[in-house]
Amino acid sequence: MVSFEKSRNRTGVRLFAFFSMSALLLSTLISTGVRAQETTGVNPDTGGAVIKGKAPVAKDLLTVKLPKPKMFKLSNGVSVYVLEDHRVPAIHMELIMHAGMLFEPKPAVAETTAAMLTEGTQTRDYLKFAEYTADMGANVSSRAGADTATISVAGLSESTDALIALMTDVLLHPAFPADRLERIKYQQKSQIAQRRTNPAGLAAELASKVYYGGTPYARTSPTAAAITSLTSADLKGFHDAFYIPNGAILGVTGDVDIKSLHKKLDAALADWKPGGETATLPKAVFTPHEKTQIYLIDRPGSAQTVLQFGNLSVRQNDPDYIALTVANRILGGGSSGRLFQNIREQKGYTYGAYSNLSAGQWPGLWGASASVRTPVTEPATREFFREFDRLQDEPVAPSDLERAKRSIVGSFASTLESPEAILTRTLDLVQNNLPLDYWDTYPARIQAVTAEDIQRVARKYMGKNRIQLIAVGERSQIEEGLKKFGPVEIVNAAALAAGQP
Amino acid sequence: MFYTHSRIAAVGVAIAALCGAAACQADPPEAKARVPQIKFTDYRLSNGLRVILSVDHSAPVVAVSVTYNVGSRNEREGRTGFAHLFEHMMFQGSQNVGKGEHMLLVQDNGGTMNGTTNEDRTNYFETVPANQLDLALFLEADRMRALDISQTNLDNQRAVVQEEKRQSYDNQPYGGMSEAMQSMVYSSFGYKHTTIGSMADLNAATLEDVKSFFKTYYAPNNAAIAVVGDFKESEAKAKIEKYFGAIARQPDPPAPDLTETPLNGEKRKELTDPLAQLTRYEAAYKTVSGDNPDSYALTVLGTILSSGRTGRLNQDIVEKRIALNTNAGMQSSRGPSLFSFSATVPPGGNPAEVEKAFDAEIARIQTEGVTEAELKRALTQARARALVGGGGGRGGRGGGGGVQSVLGRANQLSQNAIFYNDPGRINTLLPRLEAVTAADIKRVAKQYLNKDNRAVVIDSPESEPGLPFFLAQATSGKAGQ
Numbered sequence: 006m007v008s009f010e011k012s013r014n015r016t017g018v019r020l021f022a023f024f025s026m027s028a029l030l031l032s033t034l035i036s037t038g039v040r041a042q043e044t045t046g047v048n049p050d051t052g053g054a055v056i057k058g059k060a061p062v063a064k065d066l067l068t069v070k071l072p073k074p075k076m077f078k079l080s081n082g083v084s085v086y087v088l089e090d091h092r093v094p095a096i097h098m099e100l101i102m103h104a105g106m107l108f109e110p111k112p113a114v115a116e117t118t119a120a121m122l123t124e125g126t127q128t129r130d131y132l133k134f135a136e137y138t139a140d141m142g143a144n145v146s147s148r149a150g151a152d153t154a155t156i157s158v159a160g161l162s163e164s165t166d167a168l169i170a171l172m173t174d175v176l177l178h179p180a181f182p183a184d185r186l187e188r189i190k191y192q193q194k195s196q197i198a199q200r201r202t203n204p205a206g207l208a209a210e211l212a213s214k215v216y217y218g219g220t221p222y223a224r225t226s227p228t229a230a231a232i233t234s235l236t237s238a239d240l241k242g243f244h245d246a247f248y249i250p251n252g253a254i255l256g257v258t259g260d261v262d263i264k265s266l267h268k269k270l271d272a273a274l275a276d277w278k279p280g281g282e283t284a285t286l287p288k289a290v291f292t293p294h295e296k297t298q299i300y301l302i303d304r305p306g307s308a309q310t311v312l313q314f315g316n317l318s319v320r321q322n323d324p325d326y327i328a329l330t331v332a333n334r335i336l337g338g339g340s341s342g343r344l345f346q347n348i349r350e351q352k353g354y355t356y357g358a359y360s361n362l363s364a365g366q367w368p369g370l371w372g373a374s375a376s377v378r379t380p381v382t383e384p385a386t387r388e389f390f391r392e393f394d395r396l397q398d399e400p401v402a403p404s405d406l407e408r409a410k411r412s413i414v415g416s417f418a419s420t421l422e423s424p425e426a427i428l429t430r431t432l433d434l435v436q437n438n439l440p441l442d443y444w445d446t447y448p449a450r451i452q453a454v455t456a457e458d459i460q461r462v463a464r465k466y467m468g469k470n471r472i473q474l475i476a477v478g479e480r481s482q483i484e485e486g487l488k489k490f491g492p493v494e495i496v497n498a499a500a501l502a503a504g505q506p
Numbered sequence: 507m508f509y510t511h512s513r514i515a516a517v518g519v520a521i522a523a524l525c526g527a528a529a530c531q532a533d534p535p536e537a538k539a540r541v542p543q544i545k546f547t548d549y550r551l552s553n554g555l556r557v558i559l560s561v562d563h564s565a566p567v568v569a570v571s572v573t574y575n576v577g578s579r580n581e582r583e584g585r586t587g588f589a590h591l592f593e594h595m596m597f598q599g600s601q602n603v604g605k606g607e608h609m610l611l612v613q614d615n616g617g618t619m620n621g622t623t624n625e626d627r628t629n630y631f632e633t634v635p636a637n638q639l640d641l642a643l644f645l646e647a648d649r650m651r652a653l654d655i656s657q658t659n660l661d662n663q664r665a666v667v668q669e670e671k672r673q674s675y676d677n678q679p680y681g682g683m684s685e686a687m688q689s690m691v692y693s694s695f696g697y698k699h700t701t702i703g704s705m706a707d708l709n710a711a712t713l714e715d716v717k718s719f720f721k722t723y724y725a726p727n728n729a730a731i732a733v734v735g736d737f738k739e740s741e742a743k744a745k746i747e748k749y750f751g752a753i754a755r756q757p758d759p760p761a762p763d764l765t766e767t768p769l770n771g772e773k774r775k776e777l778t779d780p781l782a783q784l785t786r787y788e789a790a791y792k793t794v795s796g797d798n799p800d801s802y803a804l805t806v807l808g809t810i811l812s813s814g815r816t817g818r819l820n821q822d823i824v825e826k827r828i829a830l831n832t833n834a835g836m837q838s839s840r841g842p843s844l845f846s847f848s849a850t851v852p853p854g855g856n857p858a859e860v861e862k863a864f865d866a867e868i869a870r871i872q873t874e875g876v877t878e879a880e881l882k883r884a885l886t887q888a889r890a891r892a893l894v895g896g897g898g899g900r901g902g903r904g905g906g907g908g909v910q911s912v913l914g915r916a917n918q919l920s921q922n923a924i925f926y927n928d929p930g931r932i933n934t935l936l937p938r939l940e941a942v943t944a945a946d947i948k949r950v951a952k953q954y955l956n957k958d959n960r961a962v963v964i965d966s967p968e969s970e971p972g973l974p975f976f977l978a979q980a981t982s983g984k985a986g987q
Contacts, residue, residue: 418636
């Protein structure tokens, strides 16, 4: 309904544009030992935010428990995780297979295969398929990520049978029609081109190359030539080899009855037989950078410089991950982070400065970024480095450490609102080989992080001389300033697009 | 239905298995589920503050949304962008809350917060764990009662807002199109200029402006607060009285002069864009406000034209490669709303062809109307979206930040109270859309979607593409077709 009434947001503007990846969990309230802040006066660790301390804060932290999924296995070995949620008469299913880009024999195959699943099956052409799903109020989509391909199906729970049939149809009977393939190839090429007109899009593309170096994990967009060369046979071959039950998981949330769901899925997927080998992630040696290097993409006409700092982080099951989570929150999580408070709220160099941490089955990134007006590129860069240094040189004040922990644990409550968020978090645990009670013990592990831990992980991952900086902007005005922070390499955007190193 | 007998043989077993009870060649199952009504209580404090409470215990969170009846349409000449700059000042401290403390208090206690400004209103909101309702109410009340401003903080936020303008408009392709469009399509100053405003006007804003704007518009009688989520109604009422009850009422602010004269003839503007690689086309027709009955038919028409792959524009324009992508629809708001068409012109394409194709679609609606099947599909999608969410397996309750999350509901309730004096629109909009007939759609298309009633902006790359990124190759891909 809300999306039906389009807001006039074309010209709408807001205080800040940041969508925090709030953690997830939830259901009851318990009080814990994390106390609300009680400091008053100017607080230098928040870049000068003034704490008057007069607002009423409930001292207890509302913590919540993640509902546990029920699990069963289909006869073909697929593990199904179900979160019953009867608040809304809807159902969401996510079928995740080891069919991502890391396994593709040639560039663009995985993404294109996933995109083609909804472009026509053996019994419905793409338009019939689209009409059928729209007429029942359903959504069916498919996409490939780095390691997985996912088929998502959502609709009204009264249509569960038909939704399962749709999922089965795109999974088992895609037709890969040649005319639709040409259409998808054209669309992919133009989307990549459009993405590169956005400076942040360019920076993100280069970041993958910079951080993951020569490993298969350095994913950039495929070249136009690679896309053009794809054939239906390439896609069918990939589909046969990788869209198999081996290692696949199916997550379901919504208004479902687990017993009848089990029967229906077993019947619908009876012909989906395991294949030969379960795909395993490519081996790679991940080498964090030890020497600061700056990469500059010239973007003539730019009003700002996009600055993207970072280095490799860790796997989610790494013992340092929890301390990194807290360190990242202190540095640049949300508008209460040091970067935002300093570089925006004190210096006025940017609309927003944040840090971010990712981690999965292979090392993720710890990075920080902002778009700053061209003339302050150098002083803004200096402030970033100052904040990185401060995190490793000075112990974080006890009150600030507590604030960060409290924000992480406290934000779980809102996740309970969304069954899909709970499902996503559950499936992430499964995919990252973490125990299903991971989130139950998470608050205690966050609480255990010390000021020394913060300094240690800051040195280890964002330490002096380790930061890689990607800048996108008007080269003639920013190159000299950037050279003060390290050697500058000019990256030709056309070469990037052509897939050259 | 397109398969051959040999194909049946190949896939017959699977078909039998998957079709089972729900034969897959049959019509799709009828979507019967109804959208639940949202219950709420609606009253005013003695100082005029409108309060809307809606209890939902299903998750331990509560959202607070305050909508003020002021937007960029209330700005005067020489002060464009001011309503939004002022919104930023609302986070710079008040009598009992320090600069930036608002953000820290909300986020450090597990909540989220933000504020937004558009032509028609300014809103402030937070979602917090249910035990922090006092905190959220206190923060909103303190700044409604006694904003604390300084020249240093004004200068800081002026710079921040100017960076926002650069990041969202000046450093993006097509960043100048909305300004060009608004300046042509509207005649009143209030709607003629953009909410982000001009750099010069932002530079001109003074501390005195901030003070006087606060006094004029940030009064309880010019606002509505909605609280949605996990709380007890009687307790929330007492808390709201405690925190907001003593805030002084102010004289009602002057109503802006938003008199619009008809366009009486097409207006056009062509821009060149150093950051774009492809041409972008946009046409906007001036229509009616969101509570005019015609707006419902226009809204449904927008869905029929542009919803997903089944929409007419996708079928007739995108699939035929006249445009890379298209969008169309009603941007419903309290003022004279725009019904817009937009498209990205493909490499080697032509904006005139895009325009011709859009015009042909409009002519078809005007002469042939829409089918009952299209109408039914649009309404099914609207209903399902409220229950299931937007797509890609996301959405649903809380997932899309829409009407289903406590925050989405709170924002709609307070906004509908300010815009239409009707918070209940959250429940009645869908039935109004469902009452739209094919005849209504044909009629509104004839009435509003005329050349004399539109403005067109075309934004083209400064130079022929050839630059970095891909376009030559994308074009050659097309040539292969």
